[in-house]
Amino acid sequence: MDKTILDIWVGLFVAIGIAALMGLAMRVGNLTSNTLGETYTITANYENIGGLKPRAPVKSSGVVVGRIDKIQFDTQAYQAVVTLKIDKRYPFPKDTFANIYTSGLLGEQYISLEAGGDDHFLKEGDRVSKTQDAVVLEKLISQFLYSKASEESKK
Amino acid sequence: MAQKNIVEIKNLSFGYGNFMLHKDISMVFPRGKVTAIMGGSGCGKTTILRLIGGQIKPKAGQVTVDGKIVHKQDRQGIYELRRKMGMLFQHGALFTDLSVFDNVAFPMREHTKLPESMIRDLVLMKLNAVGLRGAHKLMPTELSGGMARRVALARAIALDPDIIMYDEPFAGLDPISMAVICDLIRTLNDALGATSIIVTHDVEEAFSFADYIYFVADGSVAAEGTPKELSKSKLPFVHQFVHGEKDGPVPFHHNAPSYKKDIYEWV
Amino acid sequence: MNPIFKILSNIGNQVTSRIWRLGSATRLFCLTLIYSSESFRRIHLTIREIYFTGVMSLIIIVVSAFFVGMVLGLQGYYTLQKYGSSESIGVLVALALLRELGPVVTALLFAGRAGTAITAEIGLMKATEQLSAMEMMAISPIARIISPRFWAGVISMPILASIFSMVGVMGGYLVAVPIIGVDHGAFWSQMNVNVDFRIDVINGLIKSFVFGVACTIIALYEGYDAPPTAEGVSRATTRTVVTSSLTVLGLDFILTSFMMSN
Numbered sequence: 001m002d003k004t005i006l007d008i009w010v011g012l013f014v015a016i017g018i019a020a021l022m023g024l025a026m027r028v029g030n031l032t033s034n035t036l037g038e039t040y041t042i043t044a045n046y047e048n049i050g051g052l053k054p055r056a057p058v059k060s061s062g063v064v065v066g067r068i069d070k071i072q073f074d075t076q077a078y079q080a081v082v083t084l085k086i087d088k089r090y091p092f093p094k095d096t097f098a099n100i101y102t103s104g105l106l107g108e109q110y111i112s113l114e115a116g117g118d119d120h121f122l123k124e125g126d127r128v129s130k131t132q133d134a135v136v137l138e139k140l141i142s143q144f145l146y147s148k149a150s151e152e153s154k155k
Numbered sequence: 156m157a158q159k160n161i162v163e164i165k166n167l168s169f170g171y172g173n174f175m176l177h178k179d180i181s182m183v184f185p186r187g188k189v190t191a192i193m194g195g196s197g198c199g200k201t202t203i204l205r206l207i208g209g210q211i212k213p214k215a216g217q218v219t220v221d222g223k224i225v226h227k228q229d230r231q232g233i234y235e236l237r238r239k240m241g242m243l244f245q246h247g248a249l250f251t252d253l254s255v256f257d258n259v260a261f262p263m264r265e266h267t268k269l270p271e272s273m274i275r276d277l278v279l280m281k282l283n284a285v286g287l288r289g290a291h292k293l294m295p296t297e298l299s300g301g302m303a304r305r306v307a308l309a310r311a312i313a314l315d316p317d318i319i320m321y322d323e324p325f326a327g328l329d330p331i332s333m334a335v336i337c338d339l340i341r342t343l344n345d346a347l348g349a350t351s352i353i354v355t356h357d358v359e360e361a362f363s364f365a366d367y368i369y370f371v372a373d374g375s376v377a378a379e380g381t382p383k384e385l386s387k388s389k390l391p392f393v394h395q396f397v398h399g400e401k402d403g404p405v406p407f408h409h410n411a412p413s414y415k416k417d418i419y420e421w422v
Numbered sequence: 423m424n425p426i427f428k429i430l431s432n433i434g435n436q437v438t439s440r441i442w443r444l445g446s447a448t449r450l451f452c453l454t455l456i457y458s459s460e461s462f463r464r465i466h467l468t469i470r471e472i473y474f475t476g477v478m479s480l481i482i483i484v485v486s487a488f489f490v491g492m493v494l495g496l497q498g499y500y501t502l503q504k505y506g507s508s509e510s511i512g513v514l515v516a517l518a519l520l521r522e523l524g525p526v527v528t529a530l531l532f533a534g535r536a537g538t539a540i541t542a543e544i545g546l547m548k549a550t551e552q553l554s555a556m557e558m559m560a561i562s563p564i565a566r567i568i569s570p571r572f573w574a575g576v577i578s579m580p581i582l583a584s585i586f587s588m589v590g591v592m593g594g595y596l597v598a599v600p601i602i603g604v605d606h607g608a609f610w611s612q613m614n615v616n617v618d619f620r621i622d623v624i625n626g627l628i629k630s631f632v633f634g635v636a637c638t639i640i641a642l643y644e645g646y647d648a649p650p651t652a653e654g655v656s657r658a659t660t661r662t663v664v665t666s667s668l669t670v671l672g673l674d675f676i677l678t679s680f681m682m683s684n
């Protein structure tokens with residue numbers, strides 16, 4: 001077979017491969033949306049994080065503003081310490097709420113930041129004090145049953 | 156010239172596994188001569204060529220090529236020795252994915268930095284020598300057995316080797332091709348000043364042009380001499396071989412228990 | 423002999439011969455790596471082999487990927503619609519392809535299409551003394567024949583696997599969006615949010631690279647080691663498919679458990 005034709009085919013093959021990989025990275029994967037620019041790190045403590053995982057999104061008003069970097073356990077306070085990486089473009093006031101929510105009924109869990117009114121902004125290494133734990137389905141159900149039961153007994 | 160004998164085999168023993176194929180063989184191949192190794196099929200003739208080429212190591216004894224002990228060479232050394240050799244394989248062993256031209260050009264392209272124009276000239280010259288310049292565009296599958304062997308011969312002499320080894324160059328050829336090859340071997344030997352080692356079981360051809368002949372049987376050299384000496388030889392083995400008798404010192408039957416025993420006591 | 427002894431010696435024989443083969447395959451692998459510089463210095467040798475292993479496998483890869491993607495789309499839809507989340511169909515298709523089916527099915531098809539061709543070619547070259555002839559010309563067959571084919575396989579496999587995954591996702595899209603009627607935007611955005619470039623795409627690539635090394639070296643070894651007869655070569659070809667497939671599945675389990683654990 002002619003050498004140049006062979007070269008052209010192989011070149012085409014490699015080009016298609018790279019195009020496929022780019023497609024996988026951009027269209028299928030989240031390489032673009034994933035790349036936070038420069039970030040700052042804050043922490044938040046929770047009694048219960050439910051099923052929160054590292055790399056889960058941090059959203060504010062539904063927009064992804066950062067990602068969860070790591071989750072540790074504080075043996076002094078017996079609490080979960082979650083480290084968040086937030087994009088530098090999005091400063092948040094000191095009294096921001098960091099709540100753990102679930103997308104949909106059984107979807108993945110994420111942290112939602114709800115800005116407060118403080119004049120000072122969170123800086124690198126700060127801790128968010130206002131947090132709300134993950135909703136644990138079993139607790140919810142038992143609360144529901146309990147309240148039902150007490151209603152019944154009142155009747 | 157350093158040594159009179161470019162290849163020497165001394166007390167060589169070799170075998171596959173526990174079976175000894177060669178027991179204490181000694182041979183010398185003088186420079187510029189055509190030496191033939193003859194023997195029945197499967198007596199280890201090809202293996203001797205492979206030992207000379209350093210593809211396998213002897214169990215005992217040694218092969219020297221150009222004064223160097225083959226099996227003591229490292230990879231580099233063996234490759235250097237092999238560059239002095241050309242080998243014509245029994246079935247040609249042409250590279251089936253390359254054309255006739257590229258096959259002959261192959262060793263030149265691999266071992267020299269000659270410009271393509273010069274390689275072209277050299278290849279055509281070699282192909283011309285075997286009478287196949289017109290076939291340079293063909294693929295090996297398009298060649299007849301005799302043509303393929305001639306192309307392989309052109310490839311074997313591509314780098315003008317000092318030693319040319321031929322493995323059964325006449326097997327399976329029609330009489331005309333055989334005469335052509337026969338002629339070529341002699342001319343190449345004289346024109347290139349090379350040393351030829353020919354493995355064959357073709358008595359007539361070997362006797363017609365070899366300078367010296369070794370007979371191998373039972374793993375050792377059964378007889379040796381010039382064709383003239385050998386044709387007069389009274390050795391029963393040589394007699395049997397030269398005259399093509401069916402039974403004699405070389406038995407027709409493979410080693411077996413007695414026929415009667417086999418028939419009656421087969422389990 | 424006692425039948426128990428017979429069985430035992432049979433087992434022992436099998437085990438030692440397997441280990442022996444593994445050892446000599448490893449040796450060939452090391453030699454191939456040592457002689458690699460040759461196949462990069464003379465890149466056209468490798469390019470030629472990429473044509474025969476990679477380009478020639480494209481059609482079977484693309485067609486299979488398309489159908490696998492469509493089937494995943496259908497199956498995913500039937501399951502997901504019960505839970506009212508048929509928009510997640512894109513996520514399911516993409517994750518299944520990127521993490522498992524892309525690398526694994528590509529490797530299995532590669533073993534059947536390119537691996538057998540490599541084994542048969544090398545086996546026949548050996549049977550017709552072409553390798554011997556090369557050695558007698560003071561040219562290493564490992565440098566000239568084995569190494570370029572090895573690198574061609576190793577380069578082709580991740581490319582083929584990427585193409586497989588991408589075409590598979592397109593097949594899934596075709597079933598989900600125009601045929602079933604899942605929302606176009608939801609299909610892509612769900613996929614985009616849930617597929618992680620590092621975890622899913624890169625790990626899939628790593629897998630297919632490892633499979634590429636394994637499949638190619640198995641095919642080369644089987645050919646190089648084949649008895650130089652017609653029967654020997656045909657058996658070696660069969661062994662290439664069996665050994666490659668089992669190796670790929672085994673390696674996939676090991677790699678997956680490593681990747682999941684961190």
Ligand SMILES: Nc1ncnc2c1ncn2[C@@H]1O[C@H](COP(=O)(O)OP(=O)(O)O)[C@@H](O)[C@H]1O
Binds near residue numbers: 203
């Ligand atoms: N690689 C090998 N392994 C085991 N036995 C071999 C091998 N090569 C050749 N033999 C055996 O060695 C013997 C001699 O082979 P060979 O040298 O080809 O004979 P010849 O060329 O004289 O016909 C044969 O019986 C053959 O079966």
Ligand SMILES: [Mg+2]
Binds near residue numbers: 245
């Ligand atoms: Mg022979």
